[in-house]
Amino acid sequence: MNTKYKDLIEQTFDFPQKEFDINQGNLFFHGIDLSKLIEQYGTPLKFTYLPKISENIKRAKKWFYEAMQKHDYKGRYHYSYCTKSSHFKYVLDQVLQNNVHIETSSAFDIDIVKSLKETGKLSDNAYVLCNGFKRDQYIANIVSLIDGGHTNCIPIIDNYEELNLILEETKSKFKIGIRIASEEEPKFEFYTSRLGIGYKNIVSFYEREIKDNPQVELKMLHFFINTGIKDNAYYWNELLKCLKVYVALKKICPTLNSLNIGGGFPIKNSLAFNYDYRYMIDEIINQINEACKEGEVEVPDIFTEFGSFTVGEAGGAIYEVLYQKKQNDREKWNMINSSFITTLPDSWAINKRFILLPINHWSKNYERVLLGGLTCDSDDYYNSEQHINAIYLPVYEKEAPLYIGFFNTGAYQETIGGFGGLQHCLIPSPKHILIDRNENGDITTKLFKEQQKSEELLDILGY
The missing domain is CATH 2.40.37.10 (Lyase, Ornithine Decarboxylase; Chain A, domain 1)
Incomplete structure (x- = not known):
């Protein structure tokens, strides 16, 4: 027995x-x-x-490379680490051995970025994607990076006021992204994410606030689903809605060349865990490729902001x-x-x-x-x-x-x-x-x- x-x-x-x-x-x-x-x-x-941190970064890069090769995808892939998952120096030191970029979410994050730059761990060419709701100190720290010559510092605009708050603090030219306020799953207590700007308002926001301002260059559209990247009707429906916005925006904004699909890869939480990462990446690349072909626009470079996937499986x-x-x-x-x-x-x-x-x-x-x-x-x-x-x-x-x-x-x-x-x-x-x-x-x-x-x-x- x-x-x-x-x-x-x-x-x-x-x-x-x-x-x-x-x-x-x-x-x-x-x-x-x-x-x-x-x-x-x-x-x-x-x-x-x-070592598990580097292993997962390399796995994701390989899966995206294979999918882009398979679908003859003309854009590039950029792996970014979501620092809020773990801010510890030993984590960032390991992460940055793999030629990746950084996503921040608060003012003090920028101080970490500056420390990493001073020690040579973070390249001057690395992307620093600044997410989150931004007010005084966060704005000031972002501007200090921009004025300091970090041209790939990209604040992701979360609401209608943030762009003007940055413009009030700097005369430098800078790049921005816009975050889409995705619709949440029906089980949520609210319909729309508090983060970002609604699907229907993004094109008009660009035309009103960005198009004729030579100081600002719109580079990125940011899309993230709170429940993560899952093979279900909800995720694919929200991705297609995002791609429609990207196509419409690309047609009137030639500087737009990047799509940030956020984070959301699950990590192993059971010995029975079964998630087909390779299939999900392959299908995401396929959907983006097809949407851009249909819309007759160039495909974007793809950014991800994996946090838990990067560091979660390293801890115990x-x-x-x-x-x-x-x-x-x-x-x-x-x-x-x-x-x-x-x-x-x-x-x-x-x-x-x-x-x-x-x-x-x-x-x-x-x-x-x-x-x-x-x-x-x-x-x-x-x-x-x-x-x-x-x-x-x-x-x-x-x-x-x-x-x-x-x-x-x-x-x-x-x-x-x-x-x-x-x-x-x-x-x-x-x-x-x-x-x-x-x-x-x-x-x-x-x-x-x-x-x-x-x-x-x-x-x-x-x-």
């Missing part, structure tokens, strides 16, 4: 997988023995596997199960030595699910459990997987510590959780390490940040 945890996984999924394997009952991630990391650094522990978190509480005849609570609210805030705030696997004891029997965090908050729990409304882990034994890992947590969790600041119930931020490979392909680890100390939290609180 197959009752071991390893049997459960192998019978339920196609396992082992590219990034996950088992050796002597322990989990390996990209060939890394996670039990050795625990021995060296302890838990709770967060880690970032840096490891916890120890401290204790098992049996609250009734059916529910067993495995209590971890940290908090979901503070370390994986998306699991609490938007019910996001990550890949959850034990680090050890794969040869033991399994049981159904609930996972609880350390805070005295009823919402600090994790109760299901993406593929099933339950969690199964090796049987807990007090004498044999059980460690569990959450994977593909690299996007947003640190900044949303308030990295380096106060945490709910003053639960400290875990130790964070960086994992890389040297020239020989051997694993190297480096401590990025120690676990927060009480003195740091008390200082913030004014004690």
Whole structure:
């Protein structure tokens, strides 16, 4: 009878997988023995596997190149990184090894851009695409880039006032993009995105505010769907509406030569994850190509702004199960030595699910459990997987510590959780390490940040 945890996984999924394997009952991630990391650094522990960032950038570039070759697409492809997914220097250093561009969303982002330029990490020719709602400080920082000669700084106009706000601050010539306010899925509580300008108003906005202004060059149309790039009628319908606007605008605006389709590629959130990236890219390129042929205009260069796809699958978190509480005849609570609210805030705030696997004891029997965090908050729990409304882990034994890992947590969790600041119930931020490979392909680890100390939290609180 197959009752071991390893049997459960192998019978339920196609396992082992590219990034996950088992050796002597322990989990390996990209060939890394996670039990050795625990021995060296302890838990709770967060880690970032840096090579995965470059790997995903290269994958996307390859897929777009292949699709453009197949469809004889005459435009170019530009990969941009959405910095709000993770602003950390170690992430940007890795990202910018791959000849990519930057998308920003707030004033302080521009300070990061300037730092990267000063250290030679970001080229003077790189595109800096400035999204988001822009007011005083953000406008001032964007203008400082433009006046400083960064000709490929492109503010993406979000509303009717932003262009004039920039014009009031600079006499330099500059390029802009316009963001389309896409219509949201029917399940949303509102019909139209708060970001951007409506489909029907973009051409008239160009004719009224941009066409006869020699200081401004419209280069880009920006299109983004909040729910991501999905193979469904809603996405394809919104893309076609966007392409109609592009064609109409291109016919009266010869400087327009770029279409930014935003981000939205999903990342793996289950061992059963199945998303055909290559097909989606192929079909997007085909749709753009056909729309431009029909409209008798040149195809645009394609920009993307992948954030989660770039960095999400590089991150992970490891916890120890401290204790098992049996609250009734059916529910067993495995209590971890940290908090979901503070370390994986998306699991609490938007019910996001990550890949959850034990680090050890794969040869033991399994049981159904609930996972609880350390805070005295009823919402600090994790109760299901993406593929099933339950969690199964090796049987807990007090004498044999059980460690569990959450994977593909690299996007947003640190900044949303308030990295380096106060945490709910003053639960400290875990130790964070960086994992890389040297020239020989051997694993190297480096401590990025120690676990927060009480003195740091008390200082913030004014004690």
